[in-house]
Structures are given as structure tokens and as C-alpha cells.
């Protein structure tokens with residue numbers, strides 16, 4: 001993520017990966033404030049053993065796109081909700097990549113962070129039957145929690 005301030009959003013990705021038993025390495029890497037850190041991470045990510053990158057950033061959110069420019073690993077972008085423009089700036093910064101360098105862009109905020117984790121798991125599960133079973137079980141449990149009628153007590 002681009003800043004400590006993104007953690008309140010991105011922690012939902014981390015928690016979702018925890019729930020599915022997928023290891024993750026949570027880092028602050030700012031495209032603007034720590035550009036050398038971004039280059040070092042992105043260029044060595046594959047050789048370091050990473051399989052998928054989830055990059056969350058807000059505002060002028062160049063982190064996912066610049067990371068994707070320097071690695072051919074799948075990069076999933078999470079637009080963090082910004083104060084000034086409610087994350088629409090983040091979304092448009094991340095989603096409008098030029099043809100040739102893809103970033104899989106998720107929804108703004110918490111939903112996007114959760115779904116980035118689930119999409120990363122789905123990618124990893126292509127070659128991991130046990131993980132695919134855990135993902136199916138997670139989804140089944142989610143389905144089971146949906147009541148058929150609304151309650152006044154919630």
C-alpha cells in the first residue's frame with residue numbers, strides 16, 4: 001500500500017487472506033515518496049517468490065500501475081477512498097491503464113480490498129486444489145450467512 005493511512009482499508013485484504021490460509025507480506029511502498037523501494041520490490045518480486053501483487057493506493061494512485069510496469073506478476077489494484085474525491089480519483093488513476101500493462105482494478109475501499117484478496121486466491125487456486133476447496137468453503141459459508149428475510153434486531 002502507498003501509505004500507513006491505507007492500512008485501514010488494506011487490512012481487509014490481509015484478513016481475507018488470513019481466513020483462507022494464504023501467506024502474505026504487507027508493505028508500505030509509495031510510488032511518490034519511496035520510488036526506489038517501489039523499483040526494488042517490483043523488479044525482484046517474482047524471484048522473491050511472490051505470485052500475485054495487491055496494490056492499494058489513494059489519490060494520484062500510481063502505485064499499482066508503476067508496479068505492473070516493472071513486473072509481469074498479476075497486479076490487482078485497490079482504489080483507496082480519498083478525502084477530497086471519495087476515491088473516484090484513486091479509481092480513475094488505477095483503472096485507466098494504457099493497453100499493454102494491465103492492472104486488475106477492484107472497487108473503491110473495503111469491498112475492493114476484500115475482493116482483491118479473493119481474486120488473488122482464485123488465481124492461486126488454479127494450481128492448488130486444496131486452496132480451491134478452501135475458497136469454495138469460504139463462499140459457501142458466506143452464502144449460508146444470508147438470511148432469507150430481514151431482521152429488526154440487526
Ligand code: RP5
Nearest residue numbers: 002003005006057058059080
Ligand atoms: C497515496 O496518497 C497513498 O496511497 C494514500 O492513499 C494517499 C495519502 O497518503 P497520506 O498523505 O495519508 O500518507 O500515496
